[in-house]
Amino acid sequence: xxxxxxxxxxxxxxxxxxxxxxxxxxxxxxxxxxxxxxxxxxxxxxxxxxxxxxxxxxxxxxxxxxxxxxxxxxxxxxxxxxxxxxxxxxxxxxxxxxxxxxxxxxxxxxxxxxxxxxxxxxxxxxxxxxxxxxxxxxxxxxxxxxxxxxxxxxxxxxxxxxxxxxxxxxxxxxxxxxxxxxxxxxxxxxxxxxxxxxxxxxxxxxxxxxxxxxxxxxxxxxxxxxxxxxxxxxxxxxxxxxxxxxxxxxxxxxxxxxxxxxxxxxxxxxxxxxxxxxxxxxxxxxxxxxxxxxxxxxxxxxxxxxxxxxxxxxxxxxxxxxxxxxxxxxxxxxxxxxxxxxxxxxxxxxxxxxxxxxx
Amino acid sequence: xxxxxxxxxxxxxxxxxxxxxxxxxxxxxxxxxxxxxxxxxxxxxxxxxxxxxxxxxxxxxxxxxxxxxxxxxxxxxxxxxxxxxxxxxxxxxxxxxxxxxxxxxxxxxxxxxxxxxxxxxxxxxxxxxxxxxxxxxxxxxxxxxxxxxxxxxxxxxxxxxxxxxxxxxxxxxxxxxxxxxxxxxxxxxxxxxxxxxxxxxxxxxxxxxxxxxxxxxxxxxxxxxxxxxxxxxxxxxxxxxxxxxxxxxxxxxxxxxxxxxxxxxxxxxxxxxxxxxxxxxxxxxxxxxxxxxxxxxxxxxxxxxxxxxxxxxxxxxxxxxxxxxxxxxxxxxxxxxxxxxxxxxxxxxxxxxxxxxxx
Numbered sequence: 001x002x003x004x005x006x007x008x009x010x011x012x013x014x015x016x017x018x019x020x021x022x023x024x025x026x027x028x029x030x031x032x033x034x035x036x037x038x039x040x041x042x043x044x045x046x047x048x049x050x051x052x053x054x055x056x057x058x059x060x061x062x063x064x065x066x067x068x069x070x071x072x073x074x075x076x077x078x079x080x081x082x083x084x085x086x087x088x089x090x091x092x093x094x095x096x097x098x099x100x101x102x103x104x105x106x107x108x109x110x111x112x113x114x115x116x117x118x119x120x121x122x123x124x125x126x127x128x129x130x131x132x133x134x135x136x137x138x139x140x141x142x143x144x145x146x147x148x149x150x151x152x153x154x155x156x157x158x159x160x161x162x163x164x165x166x167x168x169x170x171x172x173x174x175x176x177x178x179x180x181x182x183x184x185x186x187x188x189x190x191x192x193x194x195x196x197x198x199x200x201x202x203x204x205x206x207x208x209x210x211x212x213x214x215x216x217x218x219x220x221x222x223x224x225x226x227x228x229x230x231x232x233x234x235x236x237x238x239x240x241x242x243x244x245x246x247x248x249x250x251x252x253x254x255x256x257x258x259x260x261x262x263x264x265x266x267x268x269x270x271x272x273x274x275x276x277x278x279x280x281x282x283x284x285x286x287x288x289x290x291x292x293x294x295x296x297x298x299x300x301x302x303x304x305x306x307x308x309x310x311x312x313x314x315x316x317x318x319x320x321x322x323x324x325x326x327x328x329x330x331x332x333x334x335x336x337x338x339x340x341x342x343x344x345x346x347x348x349x350x351x352x353x354x355x356x357x358x359x
Numbered sequence: 360x361x362x363x364x365x366x367x368x369x370x371x372x373x374x375x376x377x378x379x380x381x382x383x384x385x386x387x388x389x390x391x392x393x394x395x396x397x398x399x400x401x402x403x404x405x406x407x408x409x410x411x412x413x414x415x416x417x418x419x420x421x422x423x424x425x426x427x428x429x430x431x432x433x434x435x436x437x438x439x440x441x442x443x444x445x446x447x448x449x450x451x452x453x454x455x456x457x458x459x460x461x462x463x464x465x466x467x468x469x470x471x472x473x474x475x476x477x478x479x480x481x482x483x484x485x486x487x488x489x490x491x492x493x494x495x496x497x498x499x500x501x502x503x504x505x506x507x508x509x510x511x512x513x514x515x516x517x518x519x520x521x522x523x524x525x526x527x528x529x530x531x532x533x534x535x536x537x538x539x540x541x542x543x544x545x546x547x548x549x550x551x552x553x554x555x556x557x558x559x560x561x562x563x564x565x566x567x568x569x570x571x572x573x574x575x576x577x578x579x580x581x582x583x584x585x586x587x588x589x590x591x592x593x594x595x596x597x598x599x600x601x602x603x604x605x606x607x608x609x610x611x612x613x614x615x616x617x618x619x620x621x622x623x624x625x626x627x628x629x630x631x632x633x634x635x636x637x638x639x640x641x642x643x644x645x646x647x648x649x650x651x652x653x654x655x656x657x658x659x660x661x662x663x664x665x666x667x668x669x670x671x672x673x674x675x676x677x678x679x680x681x682x683x684x685x686x687x688x689x690x691x692x693x694x695x696x697x698x699x700x701x702x703x704x705x706x707x708x709x710x711x712x713x714x715x716x717x718x
Binding site for chain 1 (some may be wrong): 378396519523527538542543548549567568571573574575576578584611616617618641643644655657
C-alpha cells in the first residue's frame with residue numbers, strides 16, 4: 001500500500017483524497033488544511049485524518065469541533081508521498097519542506113513547471129515520471145490537450161496544433177471572480193501559456209494556443225485544430241479517439257449540447273460531485289479538411305486531472321506501467337463512458353478495431 | 360440624392376436610418392414597421408416618416424399616437440432603393456414585392472445568400488455589386504472576417520483561414536435568449552456557416568470556422584489564425600491592418616481588455632448607441648509564428664454592418680467607387696479610431712507608410 005498524504009483539501013485536494021482512497025494499492029494517511037471551513041468538516045465526515053497546515057491555527061479547528069491529529073510536518077513525515085493541492089504558488093513554497101523529510105511529492109499545474117523534475121500526463125509521458133522525486137501534473141487544460149495530442153501523434157503524426165481555449169471564468173464556488181457579460185481574450189498576447197505547457201509533455205509538438213475567459217463556471221470548451229501528417233477520415237479519427245478510456249466521444253441525439261447538459265448527465269450517472277474525468281469530445285464536431293482536423297471538446301476543470309494525480313503516484317514508485325496504472329485508476333474510480341444509442345459512431349461502435357481501409 | 364426606404368426599424372434598421380440620414384448624397388424617404396413599440400416612437404421623434412409594414416395593423420399605430428403616412432407598398436414605390444432590415448427569413452419573403460415595384464434592395468446577412476444577386480462587403484468586393492438589383496450585406500461576423508481577410512490577401516496572400524467565433528448569445532435587448540452559465544459549440548458540426556459565407560465574398564479563400572455561444576451580449580470575439588503565403592513580422596501586419604479605416608487597432612495600456620471596456624470607450628466618445636462600427640483588433644495579440652498569423656478581434660454585432668449597408672446603396676447606383684464611397688460613409692458617420700498614447704504601434708504610428716524592410 002502506498003501511503004498518501006494530501007496537503008490542501010479544496011477543489012482538487014478533496015477529489016484526490018476520494019480517488020486515492022478508492023484505489024486498491026493506496027491509502028490516505030491524512031489531509032492537511034489551513035482553515036476549518038465546510039470542506040474541513042467534509043473531510044472529517046469522510047473519515048480522513050485532519051492535520052493543521054498552519055500549526056498556529058490548530059486551535060481554530062478544535063474550536064470548530066474538528067479533531068486534528070497533528071500538524072502538516074507530521075503528515076509529511078508519515079506519508080510515502082504527498083500530493084500538494086494547495087493554491088497556485090504555495091506548492092513551490094512547500095517543496096523544500098517535502099525534501100526535508102525525503103518525501104516525494106505530486107504538484108498541480110498551477111505551479112511553474114520548475115517545481116517538478118518532470119511535468120506529467122499519464123497518456124503522454126508516464127514513463128518520464130518513473131522514479132522522480134517531484135512530479136507536476138499539468139493543468140486541466142493542458143491535460144485535456146495532451147489526451148488528444150497523444151493518440152493523434154501515435155496514429156497520424158502531428159504537424160501543428162492550434163487551440164482556442166474558451167475558459168470558464170471561475171469554478172462554481174469561486175463567486176468573487178468574473179467576468180460577467182463579457183468575452184475576454186486572456187491573455188491578450190498570443191500564444192497563451194498553455195502551448196508551452198503542452199510542450200513540457202510533448203517537447204516536439206508545435207502548438208499555438210489562444211485563451212479567453214467567459215461568464216461560465218461549469219467547464220472549459222476547446223476549439224481544436226490539428227494539422228496532421230496524414231489525411232484520415234473523420235470516422236477514423238473518431239475510432240482512434242474512441243479507444244481512449246479518458247475520452248468520452250459524445251454521440252449526437254442525446255441532447256448533450258454544452259457544459260450544462262454534460263454536468264446534468266454526470267449527476268444523473270451518480271458521479272461524485274458530478275465529476276467528468278474524461279475529455280468530452282463532440283463526435284459530430286470531428287471534421288477533417290485535407291490534413292486539418294477540427295473538433296470541440298469540453299473539459300471539466302475540477303475533475304480531469306484527478307486520475308492523473310493517481311497515476312503520478314504510481315509512476316513515482318514504479319508501481320505499475322502506464323497502461324496498467326491507468327486501467328487500475330479508471331476501474332477504481334469509474335472513469336470511462338461508452339454508449340452510442342443512435343449508432344452514430346458506426347456499426348462497430350467506439351470499441352471496435354480501427355478499420356485500416358478507412359484511412 | 361438617393362431616396363432610401365427602410366423596411367424594419369429594429370436593431371439594424373434604426374441604425375441604417377441614422378447612417379443614411381447622415382450621408383450627403385442620400386435621404387430617408389421613410390421607415391416601415393410592424394408594431395408601434397418603443398422603436399416606432401423613436402423613429403417618429405427622429406423625424407422619419409412611418410409606414411405600416413402590415414397594412415392591417417395601421418390602426419394600431421394611430422391608436423398608439425404614431426402618425427402613419429401609409430403602408431409599406433407606398434414606401435417601396437416612393438423609394439429609389441429599399442434597405443430590408445426585417446428579421447432573418449422575412450427579407451426573402453419581401454423580395455418579390457420589391458421586384459414588383461422595380462425597386463432595388465439591400466438585404467441583411469441573416470438571409471440566405473440566394474436572396475441577393477451578390478453578397479457584399481465594401482472592402483472585399485464592392486465592384487461586384489455595381490448595378491445589382493438585389494445586394495446582401497453579409498452578417499456581422501462575416502463582415503468582421505472580410506475586413507481582415509481583404510488586406511491580408513492583398514499584402515501577403517492567404518493559404519488558409521481558421522477562425523473560432525465566440526459569439527454573444529443575444530443582443531442586450533434580446534432578453535429571451537441564452538445561454539446562461541454555459542459555453543455552447545454552435546453549431547456542433549464543423550465548419551460553421553461562417554466559412555462558406557466568407558466565400559461568398561472571397562470565393563478563392565480557404566477558410567474553416569468554428570462557432571460558439573456564450574453568456575454575453577455586448578460583442579463577438581474572434582480568435583483568428585491565418586496561414587499566409589509569406590512570413591511578415593507582427594509589426595508589419597499591424598501596419599497593414601492599421602491603414603484600414605474600419606479596423607481599430609487597440610493599443611495596449613488603455614485598459615481596453617474586452618467587450619465591456621470597448622463599449623464604455625464608445626459611450627465616452629459619444630458614439631450613437633455606443634456603436635463600434637470598426638473591427639476592434641487587439642494590437643498586442645497580433646503574433647506571427649512562421650507563416651501563421653494569430654489575432655483576437657471584437658465585433659460589435661449591432662454596428663459593424665451599418666457602414667456596409669450605406670456603401671451597398673452607392674454600389675447599386677454606381678454612385679461612387681469603393682474607396683470614395685467608404686471614405687464618404689466613414690466621414691459622415693465618424694467611423695475610424697486612431698490614437699496610440701503609449702507608442703506601442705511604432706514611431707510612425709498606425710498611419711505611417713509600411714516599411715518594406717520589415718518584411
